[in-house]
Amino acid sequence: MGRNPWNDLGSVKLAKCAQSASAAANLVAGADAVVNLAYDFSAPGTELLNEFEALLQSCEAAASLKAFVQFSSIAVYDGWPGGNITEDSPADGPGGIYKQTKRAMEKRLARSPLPHTILQPTIVYGPRSPQWTEKILDQFRIGAVVLPAGQDGFCHAVHIDDLVAAAILALRQKVHSGARYIISGAHPVAWRDFYNAHAQLLGKPAASLEAMPEIPEASGSTRRPAAPNALRQAIRVFRSVFPHGTIAAGRRWLRAFASVGKPIVYRPPPSDLAMLRARGSCSIVRAREDLGYEPKVDFETGMRMVADSLKQRGRWGAAARSRDTP
Numbered sequence: 001m002g003r004n005p006w007n008d009l010g011s012v013k014l015a016k017c018a019q020s021a022s023a024a025a026n027l028v029a030g031a032d033a034v035v036n037l038a039y040d041f042s043a044p045g046t047e048l049l050n051e052f053e054a055l056l057q058s059c060e061a062a063a064s065l066k067a068f069v070q071f072s073s074i075a076v077y078d079g080w081p082g083g084n085i086t087e088d089s090p091a092d093g094p095g096g097i098y099k100q101t102k103r104a105m106e107k108r109l110a111r112s113p114l115p116h117t118i119l120q121p122t123i124v125y126g127p128r129s130p131q132w133t134e135k136i137l138d139q140f141r142i143g144a145v146v147l148p149a150g151q152d153g154f155c156h157a158v159h160i161d162d163l164v165a166a167a168i169l170a171l172r173q174k175v176h177s178g179a180r181y182i183i184s185g186a187h188p189v190a191w192r193d194f195y196n197a198h199a200q201l202l203g204k205p206a207a208s209l210e211a212m213p214e215i216p217e218a219s220g221s222t223r224r225p226a227a228p229n230a231l232r233q234a235i236r237v238f239r240s241v242f243p244h245g246t247i248a249a250g251r252r253w254l255r256a257f258a259s260v261g262k263p264i265v266y267r268p269p270p271s272d273l274a275m276l277r278a279r280g281s282c283s284i285v286r287a288r289e290d291l292g293y294e295p296k297v298d299f300e301t302g303m304r305m306v307a308d309s310l311k312q313r314g315r316w317g318a319a320a321r322s323r324d325t326p
Helices: 021-028 045-061 097-110 130-142 160-171 191-202 229-241 244-259 270-277 285-291 299-312 318-324
Strands: 012-015 033-036 067-071 116-121 123-125 144-148 157-159 177-183 208-210
Touching (some): 033 160, 045 097, 067 097, 097 116, 130 144, 144 270, 157 160, 157 299, 160 177, 160 285, 177 285
Parallel strands (some): 033 067, 116 177, 123 157
């Protein structure tokens, strides 16, 4: 195994799920730095902001803490996904729950005395990435995928390894001034190529194209509505008991069970159509100049890494497996 890149950073704690006040205090105790990854799509924005506040207050009270790195999103910008985005682009206009919540977290951090840095990743893919790799793989495994016909948009993909590298660079800064940094890959890839690369790994047919309605572009995905309170609490308890891999396997089993005897067709939700057609751009110049960030994983290499992960976990598609065997 290679050298652990975190070794020289002291005690780094990762906030990977929503924290109660007591859990946040326990997490932060003795930490030199905290990296906040937490965001629960099943919870309403107000609840997420309350939990974020509990985490921040614990961090602000911790004498040992030297740095706080917040994972935000490029979706906070008003012009995303169709505009030409930099860290100076407007970000306080209307938008979906995800955009508004992530932006509110950024603004709360700006009022905090904590030494902090904000990372704004684009489309994060790679091994075990739930939204932009695992879910797409499951869709191709279980059914057929349909994408909008017409203009094919730009997917500003960033591999998870590059995002981790950016977080390490942010932690190693001598001064945390509260700056925001867009984190993306070196070059975008067409959305159809992005999807079809996942299909190819499994030996499945490429996504078909279908005329879909024109949806006005809106910054930030609205995602699904928050679940009812009782269901939301049950989901959180379930997540706290079972590891992510077990939950993901359960989802795959349920999808496969539901698909028995009937065709399954996956179409993008209306909230994603503008993104799949958009040809905007985003700049990583500031991250390059200030952090020394340089994306090292191109899309072809990134998908090979996904394939290696699938082999290791025994999730390689039968058709792809037969091609790979001499």
